[in-house]
Amino acid sequence: MKNKLMHLSNETMNVGFVKKVEALSGSSVRRCFQCGKCSAGCPMSTFMEHPPNRIVRLLQLGQGQRVLAGRSIWYCASCETCTTRCPNKVDLAAIMDALRKLSWDADGPSKESYVQLANRLFIENIRTYGRQYELRLGAIFNMKSGQFLKDLMLGPKLISKGKLKMFHSKNRNISDIEGIFKRVEEMRKKGEAL
């Protein structure tokens, strides 16, 4: 970022965005008094440019874009340590989910597309097969992320150990599953759900 200084004014504070985060997560960001306990316990904070407590602070200041522009939200492991320990009951893990959803909806200014790609393939697998098809998940991920050789040595070993199945059958109730995806999309289109 060129200008590291943060200018706070009605123009730079996106309050609408913060309200959306609060609605999606069901958690208030205003409760936070910046004790830092969430970041102290976060196993991923060393990988993040904004540790969890700073994410909340940025949201309090209406700086949603700054949060989305970084990689922090894609390095959260959803371990719930922050939520468990917060003295003010800020549900940071849910806030992280909400932020990822908003980034995903905008097709993400986030740079961490590998994590997004993995999530997308995982969800696609549910829609197509009903259950996870781990071999396909790994293979397509490597293809699409351009890491053709990643874990190449692991693959055959896992197959011979019976840990990766070569073939996969579809769930019998796959049309019910498709129905769920369709109706969720439909509710969003009609503005009935966030």
Next chain:
Amino acid sequence: MTPGKKKLSYSYYPGCSLHASGREYDISTRALFKALNVGLKEVPDWFCCGATPAHNVDELLSLSLCAKNLSLAEQVEGDLAVACAACFSRLKTTQHHLKEDATKRKQVEYAIDGPASLNKPVKHILEILAREYGLAKLEESVKKPLMGLKVAAYYGCLLTRPPEVPELDDCEDPSIMEDILRALGAEPVKWSHRMECCGANFTLSRPGVVLKLSNAILESARLAGADCIMVACPLCHGNLDIRQKEIKEAFGAPDSTLFGSIFGSDLPISTTSEDRRDLPIFYITQLAALAMGVASQSLGFESVIIDPKPLLRDKQLL
């Protein structure tokens, strides 16, 4: 069976991993329940609960997938037994959210085109073993006590979190795994990393993260003098077992303090490279079934990467 008391019996949601990379967890769970004479019947046509990726980007979808699975589970009698920590956390969280939030419940019921079933108790198998079957009875049922086996009980993140949801045990200082280990005759060690995250599903997108976090867990267990680690989650198992050789290659530098200072690693005090012994990773059900006298051939030991047999032979448990 005590007269007048019905035989314990559960419906069972294995989840995707237990049908693939975590198959030995499934096999040993079934073997253990059979040995204890507890019924276990798989929910027909269950599908993926969405695990972490679904709620990571689409909470409504995640809640709907879990709610549909819960209503499928109604077809089989008995409380719902879940072995995978991630599935357990998702299914429980869904019930909790939908009970609290009427709007979400309405949306989800529209999505699954039917009522959400929120009252079927969802139970992790640890809970079933320690509370419903009972520690005392478990101890009585032991045929081959796991004498002399020093085990690091690893909870990981999701078994007891978020605090208001799983009701399994204290969310910062649980003891249910250690209690079970003691009932089996094993010796749980005291160690620092029993609730630290292993990197979970970053194993696909960011393996480097997994290597670092899992290394700290393995080191901590070694320093506490553990012979092995016991888990209750197929993702933890995958990260600690499948990637253990890679972790050794990445972090096996002779002086890991130096390595730590360069890479900012949060390793515990360093161990030397000779001391980086392989640690077999067991599922709780494998150890429990072994103690119940189930033949080791039916516990899926051939499917793991770090061979546990030398250790078990050494302790005269095979």
